[in-house]
Amino acid sequence: MTKGCQFLRGLTALGLLLSGISHLCSAEVSDLAAISRFAAPSEEWQRGTEIAIEEAYRQCFKTYIIDGRLINVRMPFAENNERSELAETDLVIQGGGKSNPAELWASIDTILASEDFAHYIQVLQDGKEKVLIFDLASRRWTWTRDLFEIARMKAQAYRGLPHRPYVLHNGQDVGGTDVYNYLYCIGRLGMDCSGFVWHVLTYTAQKAGVNLRSTVQKALKLSRKLDPGQFVGTWYFDSRRPELEQVPDAIKNLRSGDIILFRGSDGRAVHSAIIQSIDMQKGRIRYLQSTDEAPLEERGVHESFIEFDPAKPDTSLKDPALRWTQKRYPAFPGEKASAFSDDGERYRAFPEFGGGKVVRFKLMNSVFKTLNARYK
Template sequence: MLFLSLLLLSPLFADQNDEMMLAAYSDPARVWGNGVERVIEEAYRLCFKTRILGGKVMNLRMPFAQNNERDKLTEEAWGFLGGGKGNPVFLWEKINEVLDSPDFSLYTETLSDGKEKVIIFDLPTQTWTSSRDLFDIARMKAGSYRGLPHRPYVLTSGQGLEETDVYNYLYCIGLAGMDCSGFVWHVLSYIASQDGVDLGRTLGRALGVKKGDDPSWYAGTGFYNSKTTQIVPVKDEIASLRPGDILLFRGKDGEMAHSAIVQSVDLKAGVIRYLQCTDEAPLEERGVHESYIRFDPAHPDISLGDLSLAWTQSRYPPFPGEKASPFSDDGERFRAYPEQGGGRVVRIRAVTGVIDKLAKMK
């Protein structure tokens, strides 16, 4: 009888053991230890969700939230949920509502009917239509793109929903995601919270937050390049970098146009891993993704602008057929506009103490 009872209970114990093993295997500490690298990785993973959509298991990444780059030809602007600064928990809740909607079900069916077509999104109205017009399809195949910034065109095969299709829908219809500085703020806030620091409250005055406003709304890339004492410039050499540092990429107007955050610096292997949220990337990487810089470990004193560095992150237009980025990779973008000062690296003073404590735990 005892043997039979143990036999009946063994599947339960097996399931529990499997879950424990899976949890241990997926623990960021296995790879990154218990320091700040682990904390940043945890914040990064909060921007991913696994869903079954269209009969497929899909690993979805937080979409990019554009900053009015696409409303130049429209009469009125529209806003992304949370202004691109929402936290992942809030955003995933809203994204799940979008993915569970009847309209998304219709979108999935349309992309699974076995027929080639062009999907035409309309961002201002958050709607989409499809065209099976042979001329529309032929033009797209020939590279004659007819879309506009606020009306992207996407050629689909009709062979079923893919992760890139989900991204397109969330970006154009859901209007939910993070912009580059919103993602950096999320990571910095998560780091600060490990020591009980409310980053928004701590930086409220430096950010110029008005009473009742969410501090994250003010944490744009411009703030990371501001002259407040909370922004600490980092010496332009690889050996000076550390996790939590912010990479700033300059725009043609001289202002900083993009930000990313360093997750790890491996001086022995010659690898810097940084994280960012942008849609100027390969289709499957649009949104939150990881990027790398490779350097010669024998020369840790070189500048991030040194041409010997290999920046692996390639840059592409958000939708095939749109105007391509003027830069082929992040390295070109970081080195761009040297007459304006080019790219730079900074860190947030309010977070440095927390990072120092976490470094001792590694």
């Protein structure tokens, strides 16, 4: 970029989108416009459904200037009453995990411009090690520099509770994980797994001129005043409703827009993700999901992959020969680890109930044909 053209400094939280680059000088506008064209989904993906799903996915990311640093913020994972087992109160989040990205980013803009967040950033960068203590019920945070508490955290003697997570911080630079912790614990907003899948499905269907919201609204016999997205959870994807169909999970049967379901110990589906693309030549499935059981920098909405042998398209997703690259970790270091090391183990789990499965909205068959015909 041209010398002398610098980003505005000293602003605690300044939203930066390619559609809102008035904060940059003309040379930077030109550079970012070129980057935007180069990074367009249509340049990277060939099929129309892949492009539409990627567009919906990218709506879950936004770049901010925070204390002079460019930080790419991903949409947090958030679910009503998650971590409430010891809180003695409900832990309700904005929109119940079903709000669309535009609504959530508007709230996040306000949160990151608040005095409390500015104070949080100041404390993090005071040059001293500390333990941050978040309280989800009161939406407050505090910190301690007590050497004993710091030593306990380093020794993995974790003292946090589900609704009061502890985080060890080195007192130096602020990163995306610090912003995520604040948004998740104090902002109390984000998208749960089915809320994200629903967002992707409705956006993709709309690109083909199909109103999936209306279809589900009628199927559930909801009033027109009610948003069907508030009623669509993973339980719905796992139901035997006529607007859905189960897809045999051999790789050759899968397509973009299919929903991957993971079961819990009681046999019910407890997590959902959506397939973005399947590369039969390279042997790779890319799927997208919102969860916080992931590496720290991936918590929230993120991409995941399944690697397979292109010569074996009949392989089931339950085949242990597949390589699921998504590792599973506790949301906060020190908490109890997931029972499964990766998504593959999780998908194959609970075979007495059939393990995981793949489902598809029947309407997505026409969406698939319509969108892909545009990009032949």
